[in-house]
Amino acid sequence: MRSQIEADVSHAIGPVPRRLFGSFVEHMGRAVHTGIHEPGHSTSDSRGFRGDVLDLVRELGPTVVRYPGGNFVSAYRWEDGVGAERPVRLDPAWHSLESNRFGLHEFAAWAAAADVEVMYAVNLGTRGIQEAAEVLEYCNHPGGTALSERRRATGADRPFGFRLWCLGNEMDGPWQVGHKTAGEYGRLAAETARVMRMIDPGIELIVAGSSGPEMPTFGEWERTVLKHTAGLVDHISLHAYYQEHDGDVDSYLASGAGLDAHIRAVADIIDEVGAGKIGISVDEWNVWDQRHWNEVEQPRLTAGGWRHHPKIIEDTYTITDAVVVGSLLGSLLRNVDRVTMANLAQLVNVIAPIRTEPGGPAWRQTTFHPFQLVSTFASGVSLRLTVGGDTLETARHGRVGIVDAAATIDETGYCSVFLTNRAATSATDLSLRIHGARLNLCGSWTVAPRSGQTRHTTNSAEEQPVRPVPLRDAAVTHEPEGTVITAILPPLSWTVLRLTPVVRDA
């Protein structure tokens, strides 16, 4: 297989927002309890925050974390997680018991410790305008009112100052507690947005888009909701989960093209409706074996009765999954002209790059690596690329290039190129020409099956054989108009090339 890629450092798609590297912690399964919070764990501090998890979170590098849901938020009472009284409640979304031992103040403190911005979701399922106004006042109003003084008395003298607020979650989904039609939700979101802006004009609001492109209401939902909320919200959410269907690895490896099309479809609706400057918040994206959840896990969970933090969707990821996560990150980078932020769903235990054993260690899943490398190296502007060469016909995403690519260059001239070889069984000869810059290769990292591994190889608490290794076959030549990099991309692989500007001799 062959692929030729052309870039020009003066042709940018747009700046790479740091918020592109967000993640998500929901009160679901073991994301919070025995995930980020486990009092008594050997690495936990006096607040119960697991130190080993915080270390891995800092290494992973998320910039924003969405909280507290997800489906959970649609029946949640935020007051239950504040103050001395912490009632145990039923969580209908995940058929679980919620202890509420971890709540708003704990999350604000954890986010500060993890050095991430908070994206807070309000309940527009069982609750509405009043609750949203109250939780915002509690969090962001300096003092002198009952709610803000309650926050101060609870230990947070200064306002939390959360800037990002989600107006509910996946309200189009029939599974959602308080599910609504687009018209019902659009009106509620608009009125909620109006009062929230009165209370704090500095916030940014995210209105809920469809929960997936396969929803029968996809498109109409966005049109209706945006007609109601245009001028009142800043972003519309897009949720996208991918999985391998019936062994169709070609389609799975082309998921990045699926996300490109999904983002473009939502962008077109924003333009068609004339909704103005609305960003797309891809605030749930990942790979997730939903068939296993629907057919096996969910019936088992419901039959098992109400339990505290049961194991839910702790998917153990393979090398293939890591390659797909890398390609989805590539799609986000290619679409920075419309995508203003994105959240890998989720962060710990629940379809997550970080797993924990209760009382035991925290460890890196295969998908940890592409996220960590992109959050570290993608900065500056995303470059417009022309990709030619061999192609692949896929059942789900049509004809796609054999290589999926994205690239960034920062103000100091460092360039990073992110490449997915979608050929499941063949290596691909890559020729990458970057016009307008003399660059040298200063690092490379590849995730691919290595000797003794298959595409199904996973990491575990005991051993982590899947990690990035340097790409062996890469070379750089300089031409008058730029730099040419040649490389052999292994079959089914995801690679980062890090390029440094050549320092001219004096």
Ligand code: AHR
């Ligand atoms: O991330 C898991 C779940 O997926 C979220 O709670 C929900 O919003 C989505 O359907």
